[in-house]
Amino acid sequence: MYTQVKFCKIVGKREIAKNQVELLLENETLAKEAQPGQFVHINIGSDKHILRRPISICDAYDNITRIVFEIKGDGTEILSKKSVGEIIDLLGPLGTGFTVKKDAKAVVLGGGLGSFPLLYLAKNLTNPKVFLGFRDKEMVCMEEDFASCGPTVIATDNGTYGYNGFAINAAKEAMEDCDIIYACGPTPMLKAVKMIAQEKGIKAEISMEQRMGCGIGACLVCVCKTKSGYDKVCQKGPVFDASEVEFE
Numbered sequence: 001m002y003t004q005v006k007f008c009k010i011v012g013k014r015e016i017a018k019n020q021v022e023l024l025l026e027n028e029t030l031a032k033e034a035q036p037g038q039f040v041h042i043n044i045g046s047d048k049h050i051l052r053r054p055i056s057i058c059d060a061y062d063n064i065t066r067i068v069f070e071i072k073g074d075g076t077e078i079l080s081k082k083s084v085g086e087i088i089d090l091l092g093p094l095g096t097g098f099t100v101k102k103d104a105k106a107v108v109l110g111g112g113l114g115s116f117p118l119l120y121l122a123k124n125l126t127n128p129k130v131f132l133g134f135r136d137k138e139m140v141c142m143e144e145d146f147a148s149c150g151p152t153v154i155a156t157d158n159g160t161y162g163y164n165g166f167a168i169n170a171a172k173e174a175m176e177d178c179d180i181i182y183a184c185g186p187t188p189m190l191k192a193v194k195m196i197a198q199e200k201g202i203k204a205e206i207s208m209e210q211r212m213g214c215g216i217g218a219c220l221v222c223v224c225k226t227k228s229g230y231d232k233v234c235q236k237g238p239v240f241d242a243s244e245v246e247f248e
């Protein structure tokens with residue numbers, strides 16, 4: 001695990017959908033170490049907000065790590081105001097990511113913010129079937145990125161773009177005929193993935209996005225219930241085998 005602070009220069013920034021910001025961070029070591037499903041813990045550089053904010057690694061190549069985040073509260077708002085050329089500090093890459101089964105028949109399922117960590121994974125799989133859900137058309141992003149990895153279905157909750165309804169419903173048939181499901185998104189979606197995987201005897205890996213404090217295993221803020229007791233999502237996860245997680 002790498003816990004040393006890394007300094008990254010922001011070398012790209014754009015709004016890729018409503019309230020969703022992409023930053024390209026330059027740091028060769030970070031980009032080389034990053035594994036699909038891991039995250040970085042970012043110091044947003046405000047005296048009033050001392051806790052770092054966890055953001056997933058969306059992609060990594062050459063000396064660049066790409067992150068995408070939705071502006072939710074003060075922390076992400078401040079981060080969204082950073083400019084190209086500024087230096088930010090972060091811890092990472094942190095946590096345990098996905099098991100990359102390159103040639104498996106894979107379904108990649110993302111809901112909202114949960115779509116962002118899945119791109120780097122999808123890029124490392126051979127022709128995965130991708131299903132991504134967003135609230136509405138204004139939130140849809142990264143369709144072309146995912147489509148370059150494998151067949152991609154976009155779903156919107158209100159039917160304003162693509163499949164009308166939840167991504168998990170669009171993915172139902174594909175999930176019943178695959179070797180592994182990789183998922184990240186809202187808890188009800190992850191619960192449903194666990195149930196389907198259990199019923200069909202399919203392996204599933206789910207990424208749990210708990211609230212975090214330290215990000216490095218010291219504070220216990222992030223624990224989730226698993227078969228073996230309570231595990232720290234920042235270390236044992238954020239990716240877990242679905243069969244391990246005990247949803248409350």
Ligand SMILES: Cc1cc2nc3c(=O)[nH]c(=O)nc-3n(C[C@H](O)[C@H](O)[C@H](O)COP(=O)(O)OP(=O)(O)OC[C@H]3O[C@@H](n4cnc5c(N)ncnc54)[C@H](O)[C@@H]3O)c2cc1C
Pocket residue numbers: 039053054055056057068069070071072073074075076077113116117208209210211212238
């Ligand atoms: C491992 C991990 C990876 C993540 N990756 C991404 C990512 O790639 N892109 C992205 O946009 N977000 C991601 N998140 C969520 C992100 O960390 C939070 O949205 C962010 O910390 C909110 O900070 P804030 O100061 O803007 O909002 P706050 O003022 O702290 O909170 C505003 C709202 O966001 C909600 N929120 C806060 N923390 C979380 C959380 N951990 N998960 C879900 N909702 C939260 C709060 O309940 C509240 O409603 C990730 C979270 C974790 C744990």
Ligand code: FES
Pocket residue numbers: 211212213214215216217218219220221222223232233234235
């Ligand atoms: S966030 Fe502190 S132990 Fe996980």
